Amino acid sequence: MDSAAELRFREFVAARSPALMGLAYLLTAGDQHAAEDLVQSSLVRALAKWDRIDDPEAYLKRVMYHQHVSLWRRAFRRHETTVAEPPEKGADDATRTVELRLALREALATLTRRQRAMLVLRFYEDLPEEEIARLMGCSVGTVRSTTHRSLAKLRSADLRELTR
Amino acid sequence: MNEDVLIEEGLRDWAQEARVPADLADRALRARRRRRVGLTGFGAVLVAAAVTAVVTLVPGASPERTIVAVAPTRAASPAPTTVHSDVENDPPLNLVAAGPWAVGSYYSTEWADTGRGTETLRYTWSVYSQAEGRYVRTPFQWLDVLPGMRQAAVIEGDLPSRRIGVVDLTTMAITRWFDLEEAAGSVFWSPDGSKLVATTYSAPPDEQKWLDEERTSATGLPKSRTGFYVIDMNAETMTWRPLPPDTDNMNGREDLRWDDDNTRLWAAKISGGGRWLYDTEGTPLGAEEDYPRRMNEAGVSPNGRLRAGPAGLPTRITDVETGEVVGRQRMLQLWAWVDDDHLIGLGCARDCDDEFESALVMVSVDGEETVQLASYRDSRTSWRPVLVRR
Numbered sequence: 300m301d302s303a304a305e306l307r308f309r310e311f312v313a314a315r316s317p318a319l320m321g322l323a324y325l326l327t328a329g330d331q332h333a334a335e336d337l338v339q340s341s342l343v344r345a346l347a348k349w350d351r352i353d354d355p356e357a358y359l360k361r362v363m364y365h366q367h368v369s370l371w372r373r374a375f376r377r378h379e380t381t382v383a384e385p386p387e388k389g390a391d392d393a394t395r396t397v398e399l400r401l402a403l404r405e406a407l408a409t410l411t412r413r414q415r416a417m418l419v420l421r422f423y424e425d426l427p428e429e430e431i432a433r434l435m436g437c438s439v440g441t442v443r444s445t446t447h448r449s450l451a452k453l454r455s456a457d458l459r460e461l462t463r
Numbered sequence: 464m465n466e467d468v469l470i471e472e473g474l475r476d477w478a479q480e481a482r483v484p485a486d487l488a489d490r491a492l493r494a495r496r497r498r499r500v501g502l503t504g505f506g507a508v509l510v511a512a513a514v515t516a517v518v519t520l521v522p523g524a525s526p527e528r529t530i531v532a533v534a535p536t537r538a539a540s541p542a543p544t545t546v547h548s549d550v551e552n553d554p555p556l557n558l559v560a561a562g563p564w565a566v567g568s569y570y571s572t573e574w575a576d577t578g579r580g581t582e583t584l585r586y587t588w589s590v591y592s593q594a595e596g597r598y599v600r601t602p603f604q605w606l607d608v609l610p611g612m613r614q615a616a617v618i619e620g621d622l623p624s625r626r627i628g629v630v631d632l633t634t635m636a637i638t639r640w641f642d643l644e645e646a647a648g649s650v651f652w653s654p655d656g657s658k659l660v661a662t663t664y665s666a667p668p669d670e671q672k673w674l675d676e677e678r679t680s681a682t683g684l685p686k687s688r689t690g691f692y693v694i695d696m697n698a699e700t701m702t703w704r705p706l707p708p709d710t711d712n713m714n715g716r717e718d719l720r721w722d723d724d725n726t727r728l729w730a731a732k733i734s735g736g737g738r739w740l741y742d743t744e745g746t747p748l749g750a751e752e753d754y755p756r757r758m759n760e761a762g763v764s765p766n767g768r769l770r771a772g773p774a775g776l777p778t779r780i781t782d783v784e785t786g787e788v789v790g791r792q793r794m795l796q797l798w799a800w801v802d803d804d805h806l807i808g809l810g811c812a813r814d815c816d817d818e819f820e821s822a823l824v825m826v827s828v829d830g831e832e833t834v835q836l837a838s839y840r841d842s843r844t845s846w847r848p849v850l851v852r853r
Contacts, residue, residue: 305492312488319487321478334481342491403473413813422467423474436812436839449465 303353304349308454311355325408325419327370331344337367360424365417406453414449421446493642496538535742543853546825546834553838554589554846556597560823560853561836562801565590567608567851568615569598571844574678580802581684583622583667589846591617601630607630610852615651616659623648623664629693645689645703653721659694660719660728663703668716688717691728692745704745709733729754761797761806771797771806776815780828792830795821799850803826807850812839823848 300306301462315336323334341362345355352358407415420431430441465661474795544562549555559566568590575585588606592599595615605618608647613633625743629639647661648668662668666687671836674680686708694701709717711733719728722740729738732750755762761771763783772779774796779788797808810824810833823837840846 308486308492312491315682316483316487317481320481320483324481325478329480335484335487338487339494343494344485346491346495352666371564374646400469400473400476403470404477411813418470419474422470424479425471453470454466 300346300349308346308349315356316361318356319363322360322419322423323363323367324417325423326363326406326412328410328415329404332375341366361434364420367412367416403453410452414445414452416417416443417445418449508603509697528578546836548836549832550822550835550838553840554598555837558591558596559823559837559848560807561807561834563848563852564799564801564807565591565612565853566607566823566837567612567849567853569846569848570606571846577670578668581670582678583671584669585621588617590630590632592635594635599635605647605649607649607651608849608851609682610654611656611852612851614638614652614656616652618647618650618661622667624667627659627661629667629696641694641701641705643692647692648716649718651718653725654723655725655726657696658721659692659696659773660721661692661694662706662718663689664715665689666715666728668718670715683713684715686715686717688715690745691719702743704743705743706741723743759796759798761799761808764800764803766803766845769803773799776811777830780806789831790828792826792828794824794826794830797826803824805832807836810835 300384319338320334321339323337324331327333327337340358341359343360344366345352345359349355407418410418417435419433420434426434428439428442431442435442437445496852508522541797543560545560546562547558547560549557549559549564549566554569554571555566569587570588570590572584572586574582585679586604587600588603589598589600590606590608591597591612602620603617603619604624606615607617608615608680613631615632617628617637618624619628619629621836625643625646627641627643627647627650628637630636636822643661643663645663645829646665648659648664650659651710652659664687666684668682668687670687671678671681672684674682683795688706690705692701692702692703706719707739709730709732710777713733719730719741721727722729726743728743730741730742732752734740737752738751738754739750755771760773763770768783769780769789770783772781776795778794778797779792780790780797781788792806792808793810795809795811795815797806801807805825805827807823808824809821810826812820812822819841820839822835822839825836826832838849
């Protein structure tokens with residue numbers, strides 16, 4: 300890698316780190332350390348072919364999904380995070396929104412990596428089902444059924460009230 | 464607030480809580496340098512150690528079979544230390560290799576009707592063509608790459624077949640043909656490349672009479688191994704010796720392979736995971752009960768200190784002397800040692816929720832470092848790699 304390519308790499312990372320960290324943070328269910336690891340290992344992979352990547356951000360996201368969901372970085376340390384207990388119920392609307400979001404996080408943390416990744420792709424990245432299927436290497440039917448099951452799992456958690 | 468909006472906003476809100484380290488680029492650049500340095504300097508050890516890689520066929524799609532790519536006594540020196548992956552193509556087009564090992568060839572199988580109420584396997588083999596710098600599909604029903612990846616022994620025509628050839632992988636031309644009187648179902652190089660062994664059969668070695676459409680149970684067919692040829696490549700001589708089937712063996716296919724000593728032959732022992740040994744006359748030399756390669760295991764590390772454990776998630780590596788577990792890996796199988804700190808094996812996809820969806824992966828002894836070498840595929844129905852010393 301020559302110095303011009305390294306400079307381009309540094310500029311890209313500086314500009315896109317917040318987006319990459321945000322995605323990694325969601326994929327790892329709020330585990331800061333695991334999210335940093337995920338971004339770093341994906342960047343290392345991108346470096347290997349930096350000169351040939353047309354769209355670095357798309358490439359990195361793909362690698363991140365792949366690394367996190369398909370691979371098994373850190374064999375036995377499960378990065379399922381315990382989030383804070385939701386506060387007691389009641390109070391005003393603002394409190395209730397916070398309550399729901401905490402419940403959502405807790406519920407998301409109980410999903411499998413694959414389930415969580417699909418929800419992130421669908422709701423955070425706003426990708427169509429076909430694109431999710433392509434990224435995850437499965438059929439559209441699998442995307443639908445996995446999303447359906449994940450949402451059902453969320454609902455069965457503390458989100459029962461969310462649409463009330 | 465509806466459910467979709469709540470989830471969208473909840474995720475966005477949560478993502479923003481991530482702290483963004485300022486040195487991510489530095490970390491990645493440093494890690495890359497470390498990784499590149501970390502893979503050098505183990506070649507000399509491996510040249511002396513006759514390690515061999517193996518590939519498992521997962522039961523379910525075809526009869527159990529083990530393919531062994533034996534190590535040469537004289538390998539490239541210094542041994543290659545680079546890592547090549549092709550995760551974009553399925554099956555791979557570009558070289559897949561880690562350290563001294565490469566995927567020299569790969570194959571897939573499908574069941575074909577024999578016309579007599581039974582089915583047998585039809586193979587599709589691809590081999591790494593040095594001429595074209597990529598994997599190319601071949602018309603052969605059997606293929607075995609010589610360590611060094613410059614020649615391959617092949618069988619032409621439906622198995623068993625009377626025609627064995629040798630392909631020069633630098634030109635992709637067939638340089639030699641051997642016409643046999645007994646038909647062969649497999650052919651393997653001796654590690655030094657001086658000899659071939661071809662096991663002969665009176666019927667298709669993979670033939671099965673299935674009892675159900677899912678091909679889960681079959682009736683026993685008469686076992687058909689008749690013997691084997693030893694072909695001396697230098698003297699250009701061919702000797703056939705009879706060797707009846709092993710009475711304990713449930714499978715039709717009972718191939719013979721060369722031991723690392725280039726002298727003895729062996730066949731898989733069905734019970735216990737060991738092997739039967741023979742001399743080149745077919746005289747039994749007894750059995751070896753614990754033979755890791757028979758079970759597709761990497762065995763002991765090049766420096767002799769560590770032992771790769773049996774297949775099964777998670778895999779583990781133990782200290783040979785103390786028996787202490789020194790590392791666990793989220794892998795299905797460990798096939799071969801790349802150096803004293805890394806192995807090649809089968810890693811599973813996602814959270815390992817489907818043991819058949821796997822990829823060739825290089826993994827460190829501590830399980831922390833993984834490098835995916837080839838694409839994920841269903842190991843029952845898709846291509847299967849065969850490792851060889853490059």
